[in-house]
Amino acid sequence: MRLKEGLTPVTRYVIGIGLLVLLLFALDRFLPGFWLTLFLLFGINTILAVSLNITNGWANLFSIGHGGIMLAGGYAAALFTLPVFFKADIVGLHLPGWILNVQIPFLPALIIGGVIGSVVGIVLALPALRLRGLYFILVTLGFNLIMVTIAENLRNYTNGAMGLRQFPLYTNVWWVWGIAFLLIYIAWMLKKSFIGRAMIALGRDQELAEHMGINLMRYKIYAFGLSTFFTAIGGILWVHLILNLFPNAFGLTLVFHVVVMIVIGGMGSISGAVIGSAIVTSFTLVLAPVEEGFRLFGLQVPRMMGLTTLLFAAMLIVILILKPQGLMGEGEFSLQGLRRKLSRSKPAS
């Protein structure tokens, strides 16, 4: 520890980033395919959970409409990254020429998708933010259903419920975890800054925050804009990992899983969101073979699709009854806190 204290902050950052890059490189090289996909899903879930945490945890704007944002961002990026010949092949798809004849690299597609997700989110937010509590939840729920309905019916652009396929496999460890760490860093810094604290304050007590001179509408829109930007990017990464895009994938079940992540971890905590997404991802892994059906002591256990969702539902209710603040509460993981806790839990000698 003494060595670390002797280093300047810049050196510490450089060493930290270097170690991370090395770790990611090693994982990218040596993880077998299935585990790599899982690791990528973990990263995407982290992005979704941390960004949902900004609205649902900090600003107390409980949105369950983020599936619609992912859908908007996902389709916007997908139309640009699909190979040109494939777009021309689908009978139902009638795109304007300037979309039909281009295929752009991933980074601009991510930015386009993210910006569109953010714009859609703010357009939703402007009327919805006037509402409070249940009515806000209701409107975001409606937004999610409306986006799925629109995507299913706008066949010229989305190919309807059939969806789109044959995406280039753009998602890899660097994109996913690069963006995830960027988001975590932004959120972490934000939580200590004026803007982040203003969001948390208005989440705690709206009237009091307003009296303290916080422009409610502005900070709510900041929270929504940032959250939806990264949610849309998470959606795009997901699309380019699964290589399949259809409107129903972004329904309420998906949003429900992300809500489970942030409730397990503790609403309002960034590290909690990361832990929650790790737990949910590993649950999905463990339960995937069970869902497919298996043999146990000669007994054929039938396929049980949806077991994961069922267990998550039960888990969510149990957690809210027994430990409503989640694993981390609103606090953050820190080395000093951990050390303090360890030394406190030691028996007095």
Next chain:
Amino acid sequence: MTYFLQQMLNGISWGSILAMLGAGYTMTFGIIGLVNFAHGEVFMAGAFAAYFALYAAGLPFGVAVVIGILGAVVVGLFVERIAFKPVRGSGMITLFITSFAASIGLRTLFVMLFTDKAKPFVLPDFLDGAYILGDLWVFKRTIAIVVVLVVVGGLLMYLVKKTKTGIAMRAMSYDMQTAQSMGMNTEKIIILTFMIASALAGVAAIMWGVSYGRIRSSMGMMPVVDAFIASVIGGVGNVFGAIVGGLILGIGETLFVAYLPPELIGLRTLFVWIVLFIILIIKPSGLFRANIK
């Protein structure tokens, strides 16, 4: 004109289902400030109970109706005991999340057990058939549904407005603590409210089965949102408002679809949201006086 009237009749039977569901919704929302998201699953469970009574046990229709309503009440009380009672008083968001979880959990459980295939719900003989007035077909089942709505709605309004229990319910929706300190058994009233709301969902489930002739595990998903919007339109906590709201939405939605070009039929779900946005902008408290503070 015949087409319009025919669609109007279809709309009334769909609206009656929404009205029954919305009335149940508005009671729990009004009294304990809880949006019972799992109400749609209670509704679905009632339909399944009636279905099994009819087909597995071969019981007569009247008995199946009673079993359907009882099934809904049992599931409703189960949800209340598991998901709402332990977290009561810990904030609206928490209550919402548990009911969201209960709803998704129950729906997934039913899909796992009985798949999501449509199951036939055959009409009993005395509801089968139609009266023909000129070009207009008036189905017997539509008449039965409207009669049930009027009778049940009337009873419900009598209960809420005139009886001692109903007055206690309304008192609790104004101020739970004062009601408690006046010596009301709030726990009993809450359980009773849940029973009544679930029974209404059971009635709505039977109406659905009679009206569409098939049930499925995910049938609660869309009506529950529509019914919640109906209760918002009618003014939260106002039973009469919820019934009127349900009828408005049902008739409006059916007519909206009826006059939409066929390739846009999928936009059906948009209608209720358009109505909701208009209501929330013009008159956020709903068409009728809300029954909560």
